[in-house]
Amino acid sequence: MTVSRSIPGNGRAFRVFTTDPRSLAILYLLLALVSVILGTLLSLAMRIHRIWPAFSFPLFGVPTPEQYLALVTMHGTLMVFFVLTVVPQSAFPNLVLPAQIGAERMALPRLNAAAFWISLASFLVLIAAFCVPQGAPISGWTSYPPLSAFPVAGPGQGTGMDLWLVSIAVFCIAAIASSASFLATILFRRTQGMSFTRLPLTVWSWIASSGLTITAFVVLFAAAIMLLGDRHFGTSFFLPAGEVINGIQQRAGSGSPMLWLHLFWFFGHPEVYISILPGMGLASSILANFTRRPVPAYSMMVAATLLIGVLGLGVWGHHIFVSGMNPYAGTAFGLTTMAIAVPSSAEVLTWLAMLFRGGRMRLDTPMLYTLGFISFFIAGGLTGPILAQPALDSYLHNTFFVIAHFHLVMAMAGVFSIFAGIYYWYPLLTGRRMNEFLGKLHFWISIIAAYGTFFPMHYAGLAGEPRHYAQLAGPVESFASLIPVERGITWSALTLATAQFIFLFNVFWSIRRGLPAGENTWHATTLEWSPETHPINGCGPYEYGPQAQSETDFHPQWLAASSKVSASGEPGTTPAAERE
Amino acid sequence: MHWLPPNGALHGIALDHLLRSNLTIVFWLFIAAQMVLLAAMFLRRRPQQNASANRRHSPRFILFAEVLPLVAIVCLYGWMIVTSHKLWAARRESAVAQRAVEVEATGIQFQWYFRYPGSDGIYGTLRPQLVSAPTGNPLGLDPQDPHSADDVVSSILMLPAGRPVDLRLRSQDVIHGFFIPGMRLKQDTIPGMPGHIAFTPEMIGDYPILCSQVCGLGHARMQARLRVVSPADYDRWLAGREHALANVEAAQ
Numbered sequence: 140m141t142v143s144r145s146i147p148g149n150g151r152a153f154r155v156f157t158t159d160p161r162s163l164a165i166l167y168l169l170l171a172l173v174s175v176i177l178g179t180l181l182s183l184a185m186r187i188h189r190i191w192p193a194f195s196f197p198l199f200g201v202p203t204p205e206q207y208l209a210l211v212t213m214h215g216t217l218m219v220f221f222v223l224t225v226v227p228q229s230a231f232p233n234l235v236l237p238a239q240i241g242a243e244r245m246a247l248p249r250l251n252a253a254a255f256w257i258s259l260a261s262f263l264v265l266i267a268a269f270c271v272p273q274g275a276p277i278s279g280w281t282s283y284p285p286l287s288a289f290p291v292a293g294p295g296q297g298t299g300m301d302l303w304l305v306s307i308a309v310f311c312i313a314a315i316a317s318s319a320s321f322l323a324t325i326l327f328r329r330t331q332g333m334s335f336t337r338l339p340l341t342v343w344s345w346i347a348s349s350g351l352t353i354t355a356f357v358v359l360f361a362a363a364i365m366l367l368g369d370r371h372f373g374t375s376f377f378l379p380a381g382e383v384i385n386g387i388q389q390r391a392g393s394g395s396p397m398l399w400l401h402l403f404w405f406f407g408h409p410e411v412y413i414s415i416l417p418g419m420g421l422a423s424s425i426l427a428n429f430t431r432r433p434v435p436a437y438s439m440m441v442a443a444t445l446l447i448g449v450l451g452l453g454v455w456g457h458h459i460f461v462s463g464m465n466p467y468a469g470t471a472f473g474l475t476t477m478a479i480a481v482p483s484s485a486e487v488l489t490w491l492a493m494l495f496r497g498g499r500m501r502l503d504t505p506m507l508y509t510l511g512f513i514s515f516f517i518a519g520g521l522t523g524p525i526l527a528q529p530a531l532d533s534y535l536h537n538t539f540f541v542i543a544h545f546h547l548v549m550a551m552a553g554v555f556s557i558f559a560g561i562y563y564w565y566p567l568l569t570g571r572r573m574n575e576f577l578g579k580l581h582f583w584i585s586i587i588a589a590y591g592t593f594f595p596m597h598y599a600g601l602a603g604e605p606r607h608y609a610q611l612a613g614p615v616e617s618f619a620s621l622i623p624v625e626r627g628i629t630w631s632a633l634t635l636a637t638a639q640f641i642f643l644f645n646v647f648w649s650i651r652r653g654l655p656a657g658e659n660t661w662h663a664t665t666l667e668w669s670p671e672t673h674p675i676n677g678c679g680p681y682e683y684g685p686q687a688q689s690e691t692d693f694h695p696q697w698l699a700a701s702s703k704v705s706a707s708g709e710p711g712t713t714p715a716a717e718r719e
Numbered sequence: 720m721h722w723l724p725p726n727g728a729l730h731g732i733a734l735d736h737l738l739r740s741n742l743t744i745v746f747w748l749f750i751a752a753q754m755v756l757l758a759a760m761f762l763r764r765r766p767q768q769n770a771s772a773n774r775r776h777s778p779r780f781i782l783f784a785e786v787l788p789l790v791a792i793v794c795l796y797g798w799m800i801v802t803s804h805k806l807w808a809a810r811r812e813s814a815v816a817q818r819a820v821e822v823e824a825t826g827i828q829f830q831w832y833f834r835y836p837g838s839d840g841i842y843g844t845l846r847p848q849l850v851s852a853p854t855g856n857p858l859g860l861d862p863q864d865p866h867s868a869d870d871v872v873s874s875i876l877m878l879p880a881g882r883p884v885d886l887r888l889r890s891q892d893v894i895h896g897f898f899i900p901g902m903r904l905k906q907d908t909i910p911g912m913p914g915h916i917a918f919t920p921e922m923i924g925d926y927p928i929l930c931s932q933v934c935g936l937g938h939a940r941m942q943a944r945l946r947v948v949s950p951a952d953y954d955r956w957l958a959g960r961e962h963a964l965a966n967v968e969a970a971q
Contacts, residue, residue, distance in 0.1 A: 292828075461931075
């Protein structure tokens, strides 16, 4: 199956069954689009049910408490795996990674292509959980046993839970396969002259996030298989002794649910960095591109990226401060978590410094979304050091304060960097730019509505409101005063979701109607914008200047070190010495 | 802080103070950073005269714009971890007071049960095979164990004001989260792994008890009540409670 249009970036036609990375990127983006639409609808259903509990959904009715929890589970799973992992860690690397290092093709191309089809299979298995008797699982995306170990523990914990576990295990295989392919490509397929000190920061991010993917998803895969074993094959990794559910004694085990908590979060925390590190690399590149200045302290940025990757493997315990684990472990994980805040802060300060000296930066849509990404990354990141303190977390854990934290720092920052990437690289796929006016409208509505949705959740969390509650009312009336806040959150969420129609329209309308993008649309320096397919690399990734404020002076990586670009994009003749 | 529910616990005063100072610092850092973003967007400066000299960011610029702020932030993180560790260590890394009131909370889908060890100060043995809510033995208390006889089981958590409490946490089925917002207290109950948490209720009053870890379809309604009363009222209440096994034995 072929589509008549070729993809301008590599001159090849879009194909469905292919090893061509640009085509795979489109397939991944379509998978993520379906997932994000579904995940958003699920979250809107939750928001609506919370403030209008009697509202009957068309073709569905009023959600029961277990259906509300199924919405929570599936929303989290779809968004974390099929949006925030698939786009930054599968779609974007396929889109530009080989091009950015001048690779002719991916190393392990068939493995890389298979990863997409395995991801799709995982997605279909997950969606099937909606369609089985009792529906989708209700134990949240973290699926703590014994709730997830015994089908009698709740509706959806039977076949629905099995499908969830199989889906996750299959997804792990896909994530590991594609990451292995990316790492091999970066190690062995760099073009002549592309030394490690000349890699764009996006590529460094993919080195870190692919390393994390391989390390973390292996553990999640093992945990999922072990839990399936507990459910069906008589093992008891996670089953405690003396288990009684609903008055009925269950199979006694000799394991502990604590093991799942550690294994799951050993995956779960690196997962956050897997989905945000590529966005951080992209932010650095776009800031350099649109402020027309090099990234200051490039080697420090590389070190910070790698440090986040390494430290990211040692902070999982801050998710389980209140699990009753040894208080000294709480102290230790608090320290490692504060430690990882340092390289993250260093990256943020670098971005702010670039903006501070930005001068006449251009505010095209990719830049706007990058600024939005930074804004959310700071807003959500700053509550990180608060939650890193076991003493404070013992009040805030599993309240809406935590929901506000991770939706700002992971979900909103993640989605805004996805938008930045799509607006930025759109010309590579279509030869056209997305409409700027619609892009800016989409940006301003989205950022205001996103803050309106997630910022008030801090307040609800400080008031003590726990997560996963279908209803605010109950025997305990203490949250009645939060209902006006909840109402505002729901209206903001509805606005935020509605604004995405502008984006969808823009994406499809601009395929044929967008302004022709020309070669090197943004006057960028990195190799994905090279007019040749297999360029030889001549210099570092962010050689903007010497008249840093001027739009015309930059040195793309595909030009030899001795030449310079003039306004037309043609090589000039200034010797290298003069540039310094 | 008026955003938080009224605090009734001894350690809550220090915790609220720490939380307030953390939130204040973080809020102003948030405002400052967003101001830099907005200024960069809207106050776009003219190109500098001597632009060619500025191609590279000078070491001076990197020192003042990056290194010094980073050092300041590292100091801030250091202060945060040290101050909060003092609070954590005082609460969690020290032994429970000798004269503490002993209570055990058990999470069962979807309610909380509270057990007092009685005058002997020792909890009776629990056996999973004896669990039977319809016959009045929801915890599976073993009638053969002499320590069981004076155990008291309640669906309300009654505590005397001003005395330290050693709360034992356990779950019969799935992981629950024992959460008393007014006591600034939260810890999971892990089946098979009983835990402990110590605190001192100071203010007389009623406090909601919630479940903070998703535990099944009734998670949102898994609520109970803590009633903090004067020590005299507490003693009177405890003395007036029927022993947990009284009804069980009558039924047998």
